[in-house]
Amino acid sequence: MLPFKLIYTDDYYLPIGSHVFPAEKYRRIHDQLLAEAVAEPSDFVTPQPASDQDILLVHTPKYVQKLKTGTLSPHEEMEMEIPYSPELVRAFWLAAGGSILAAGQALQDHLGFNIGGGFHHAFPDHGEGFCMIHDVAVAIRRMQRDHKIRTAMTVDCDVHHGNGTAAIFAGRCNPSDPLPSTSASTLDSSRRGKMRHAHAGDVFTISLHQHNNYPAWKPHSSIDVDLPDGIGDDDYLAWLDNALSSGLRQFDPELLCYIAGADPYREDQLGGLALSFEGLKRRDELVFRVARTRNIPVMVTLAGGYAQRVEDTVTIHCNTVIAAKEVFPETVSS
Numbered sequence: 001m002l003p004f005k006l007i008y009t010d011d012y013y014l015p016i017g018s019h020v021f022p023a024e025k026y027r028r029i030h031d032q033l034l035a036e037a038v039a040e041p042s043d044f045v046t047p048q049p050a051s052d053q054d055i056l057l058v059h060t061p062k063y064v065q066k067l068k069t070g071t072l073s074p075h076e077e078m079e080m081e082i083p084y085s086p087e088l089v090r091a092f093w094l095a096a097g098g099s100i101l102a103a104g105q106a107l108q109d110h111l112g113f114n115i116g117g118g119f120h121h122a123f124p125d126h127g128e129g130f131c132m133i134h135d136v137a138v139a140i141r142r143m144q145r146d147h148k149i150r151t152a153m154t155v156d157c158d159v160h161h162g163n164g165t166a167a168i169f170a171g172r173c174n175p176s177d178p179l180p181s182t183s184a185s186t187l188d189s190s191r192r193g194k195m196r197h198a199h200a201g202d203v204f205t206i207s208l209h210q211h212n213n214y215p216a217w218k219p220h221s222s223i224d225v226d227l228p229d230g231i232g233d234d235d236y237l238a239w240l241d242n243a244l245s246s247g248l249r250q251f252d253p254e255l256l257c258y259i260a261g262a263d264p265y266r267e268d269q270l271g272g273l274a275l276s277f278e279g280l281k282r283r284d285e286l287v288f289r290v291a292r293t294r295n296i297p298v299m300v301t302l303a304g305g306y307a308q309r310v311e312d313t314v315t316i317h318c319n320t321v322i323a324a325k326e327v328f329p330e331t332v333s334s
């Protein structure tokens, strides 16, 4: 039995038809974890959908109303890049419920793992890039509302910038004047990555992403690491280590929300970085080890993954569970 819970339901499936987003990946991850004896049936917990009140902690009443009544404009639906349906709304409410549950489990067991979620491109008033609802932000705001945490940190390792996350958490204080850009001097300057810092409110946001990729407009995270095309395992891990160290010098979170995108993989169709399976697993281990060393509870969500072969995306996500199991080998009692 795992020392943490895996939050999952077959209803995470997104009814979006034939699409570059492999909506069946959730079920395949679940099945592979069982088939390879990484997990057993009792490790899985079924989430309930988030309530509308939970969703409204992040999203505007107007946007929620449009989703509930099927009245998005054609432009709004196009921007979301997935076809609207009431069933899709239910799947996103479930993903948010799953992330709320995973956050609660993290505070209890040190780690909570949502086999879903990570929809980091959703904004308060609209959806974007396959994301309707920002489940991670909903979970954070719910934990804060329930006085379970005051502060949180998001660590976004999807290949795409966490624009929704940055926009949602930027407004609380110091909405303007980000600090000047700085570079990490310890890294090879020829790689031309860049680390940018901005002020943080009660949620500190870190995004490591390919600079030359969607979204074109990247609102400031607390730390943005703009990576050059084609970066490989060692450079990526050095930047991640650097960003985590820098973030945790500046900020002391009560919950770390790890957005474990599978799309920095070198064979991803929507990504332009060059990480290997091993590099991605070392990435997961690094995040988990840093959190464990500092006794910060971790909530995991999956985010993107568009490998040519869906089984590669599934393996990368399963490896994140295996990395968690290796770093958190037994329950950390509180």
Ligand SMILES: [Zn+2]
Residues within 6 Å of the ligand: 158, 159, 160, 261, 263, 303, 304, 305
């Ligand atoms: Zn992505």
